[in-house]
Amino acid sequence: MDADALERLRAVNPVPDTPVPPAVGQMRARLEARRPARGRFQRRRWLFALAPVAGAAVVFALAGAGDHRGFDVLAAVVQATEPGAGVFHVDAEESYSGKRGVTRFQYWQTIRPRRERMLVTESYPGKATRRIERAIAPGETWHYWSSGAPASILRSRSTRHEVAVFDAAQIHQAYRRGELRLLGTTRVEGRSAYRLRVVNPEPHAPPVDILVATGTFAPIEDINYRWTRDGRLQPGWILRYRAYEELELNPANVALTRMAPHPGATLRPGPTP
């Protein structure tokens, strides 16, 4: 049976044949563009030496000029994104910079007991809108429905804790590891925001910027950078928050964590999504 399962898995290899990569000359040109020239690197070493001083000056100027004199902005952001006792709610839209497709994420969660519901709606030009719904109820009961197979609601039980990764988890982890930086202030659609950067310690890994509201410290926007072929950083996936809030713990809000009815769908056992 094990061997049979592995054979079946081999048969559905999504890339059965080795793809043809770009020609080596093309790749070398691409890498050369990202490799700093010796002179540039030597000059940058001076900049690196000055970076802590410059960074401190930026933070000092920020603290002195803003409403948060002497205030630890990073700690405030961590505190503001700690899970609370209410119903955590996120409504966000994600798109790739310069592309028209949008994926909307709606999420409701309580911590004790653990309840979670997520709606994912993908809208891409020329393709049918796709919807996915997943809910986790107390007792670790998972339900999953997809517009790709609307006649079924899959039910499973799992103690797996793969909760949605919104900024909170990333911010807290980066803060603990000393990988969270305050770059300064900016404006997003008329709102004042702090720009934080999650610095990836892996060499050459692009950073992620998180913009948080200056008043509430709640996330407004995530910008996941990518390297261009000529060695520049440019925005890739961008997640914009319509809502990032803690709702009051009452029956109406708790009901938002439950799976919505899907008329005509049958419930059947299935894998944990």
Place this chain on the structure above:
Amino acid sequence: MQAGHLQVMEPSERFDALYEEHAGAVLAYALRRTSPANADDALAEVMLIAWRRLDEAPVDARAWLLGVTRRVLANQRRGSMRQLALKDRLSRDAPAERSGQADEAVLEALAGLRKGDREVLMLVAWEGLSNREAAAVLGISPKTFGVRIHRARARLARELEAVDGGRTNSIPAEVL
């Protein structure tokens, strides 16, 4: 690639040889786990790292490069939300588009496994690696990998039984 040849090669020649021999495998590995755009980025990242760490590359560099690719992909931040959408596409649409005779059940079963189990199975079934090579990709001993693949295969079989059984065992929906 022959070890003797490596010793007399210039770094640029070594890089070219390494690229010609393994870039396809790196790209395939990435394409099996992420979108084409991200796979393209990952290939460039991996080759940049390979170029800078050429001296660390073993003679048979495939497992080393796939290990680097694995870490590069892990660093492409992807929340579980997008992964869920990706898994849904993978398990429902993509096989039908690719082969026309999709075994949806096995993809559903794979999607139901823990990430670690999925990876060891994919390394063997899709990357076609031996236990020793796959262990090198994960940075663990072949013996440990042997235990993991044994358990992952058993879990896949159990999950597959559940999925196959579930397909013929529907029950009416209830109030959730």
